[in-house]
Amino acid sequence: MELLSQIFDLLRTPAFAASVLRITTPILFAALGGIMARRCGILNLALEGSMLTAALFAVVASAFTKKAVLGGVSAAVADPALVTKATNAGMLAGFIVGTLAGVAMAMFLAYMAVGLKADAYLAGLAINTMATGGTVFILYLAAGEKGISSSLDSGSMPFIDIPVIKDIPVIGEIFSGQNMMTYFSWICVAVVYFILFKTATGLRIRAVGENPHAAESVGVNVKKVQYIALAFSGLFCGFAGISLSMSYVQFFSRGMSSGKGFIGMSAMNLGNASPVATAVAALLFGFFDAMANVMQTLSVPVQFVQAIPYAATLLGLVVFAIQSDNKVKKLKAKQDK
């Protein structure tokens, strides 16, 4: 009982709420990437590997750019103006290269699944496996290490204090002072909604995902639409990667995506590929992930704690499956009448 009340006390703190937002960020980005792929009729199983790759390339590009701008001078003794310049350049380079890496991975999947008509599941699996080993290999080439990029001085996206809000107690603690990527992820929810439901391209993406033959019969270039949708999917994977390695932590470590791509995909499934519902589902998974973090400080077996977000994912999927099953049954009952 005492343990439960301890947990409950921790969950009530503003710091916990803030950590939910923080942890949700990469999950939400991955889920948005999942939406774009699913809406065009392709399951992007490579979300996980794409964001891992993007995380690595962001760190490497950021560190190397910073180093180049500093021109071999140690940051500790260099002119402060130069350090600022180098930090900004590193940030920008990390953001751009990380994003491009995400898009490149998605285009690789698109080439295999759309261009060569390979099975998208298998191609996605292959990309994930490749990313697991490939990132370690590239990390070794770039940093001479196999576990963590601590020898690379990489940057981070800015943390933002929101005026006015930051001075409000509790609310300010939760919503202000987060990393830019966190705010950006929620803006992207609106962006995805806008693309899918307010543009002609979005209409085509949805049509292609649902009935490619119908789309083709009225002159829609199905392959082109799928390439575009997957490019968006990769873009969000890129953001997911950056939010892993260039926001709350400023390094890359092997396997640091630790299933967040798959959790994002589950959120997308749970939200039935609708942007708003998916965002809510991502928040839910972020909550359980954050709870696992909190419980590590208590005397709960660590393995149990680590299993919580995944168990929550499973539970979510089961609930969703039962729900949609009931819906189908209801529809059938209606027709039988």
Added chain:
Amino acid sequence: MPEEILLMDKITKVYPNGFVANKDVTFSINKGEIHALMGENGAGKSTLMKILFGIEPFEEGRIVLKGKEVRFSGPLDAIANGVGMVHQHFMLVPSLTVAENVVLGMEPKKGGMFDFEEAVRITQEACDKYNLKVDPRAKVEDLPVGNKQKVEIIKALVRGAEILILDEPTAVLTPQETAELFVELKHLKEQGHTLVFISHKLNEIKELCDRITILRLGKSVGKANIADVTEQDISRMMVGRDVVLKVDKTPAKPEETVLKVRDLKIVADSGKPIVNDISFSVRKGEILGMAGVEGNGQSQISEAITGLLGYQHGTISVNGVDLKGKKIREIRELGVSHISEDRNTYGAALISSVKDNILSDRYYKKEYNKGLLMDDKKINEMTDELIKEFLIKCDDRDDQVKMLSGGNVQKVVVAREFSNNPTLVIANQPTRGIDVGATEFIRKRLVELRDQGVAVLLISADLNEVLELSDSIIVMNEGKIAAYLEDASQITDMILGEYMLGVQTQTPEEIARVAYD
């Protein structure tokens, strides 16, 4: 003087496998008419329309549209030239609205964004102009079938179709929806559109069309003004028999009833009744033929009997055992064998071996198992025997079935279904699309089974087969039995054709005779 808008002149189409789908077919339509294209299944109607639409290439002949020779590279090209098609299977995206479906591929835009209101306006304008009532803002998945069809028609019209091909548009409609469609089609005609109406249903053609072209076995066999011909004339042109494969058989000696179907009713997901309160029996030692144009409920009846499809009302029993709620294996254990019309889905597993296909209905039986393992020796013996007995041409029992010819695949199916001591055989299109040798062989075996006291229900769209093989015949029309013809040898294809097309129907008392107890 009517103006010819489209001429397909002496079109010949040979498929790569050597099948001649169209031979010197000439098809001409005039501006502003509704022209019926009629023919049995496999007569070449679909091929002809696919050629017109640019989906299939053709070997000989020419297509003249509005005085200019054309050859479309594909559907888009055809649409751009004013030829539209409403497919039997709708080309719609269910979760999108009607307006979104209509403008897909040519979306109106405002400031880079999709202009939904403009799409609604375009759709509404077409609805008003052509008197097609459907809500542009409704989601397609919520619409009844009849309205989905209207969306397809609007789609074609908005893209500027002057000639509209309708591929069996009434096949999926209820009678009320059909009546509504006809009013709309006549309205389209008044506005100067030209319509090609593909159908099997004589009464509909009589009601709606101006002229008719009839195809049979890939050739055009008749062309007429509807007003000048009777339904009997049309039916005669359509079903005329050419080749006659004679089957030697003695008169049947039917004994007690094996299959009893009573008041069977099957409703499709769309709510349309497909099989409507039918009753019939098949007796031991007889072949009951079920004739009819495809799509009149025959497939559903065979699937209901064999347990593949549920039914809403009625009873089906075999030797007095009710089949309701029985699993497919339980039904098979009662001695029901099934030759499915869909050989590649239900008949055989193409990537499996001949042996495994034959084994698939008996692998669990004691005689083929030895403790935990299968008795390979016995299984091989059994397979080899059947390969020999059924003259299956394969190198080895382990050959993949997909390597065999169609006729041999069907022989594998037949070998399995005939060798499990059946008491009732449901043979649905048993010889469709296979060579003459295999056809003859399978027909002979069916007669042999009958002589051994098996009850056989033969469902076939091949009139020749039904007439030659059956002892008695029931004719299906619109989900009902239109006739029971007790002595098949006294029946001509003309009579059969008239019942099939609904020109004639027997009285309920006459039909009720087939429900033996």
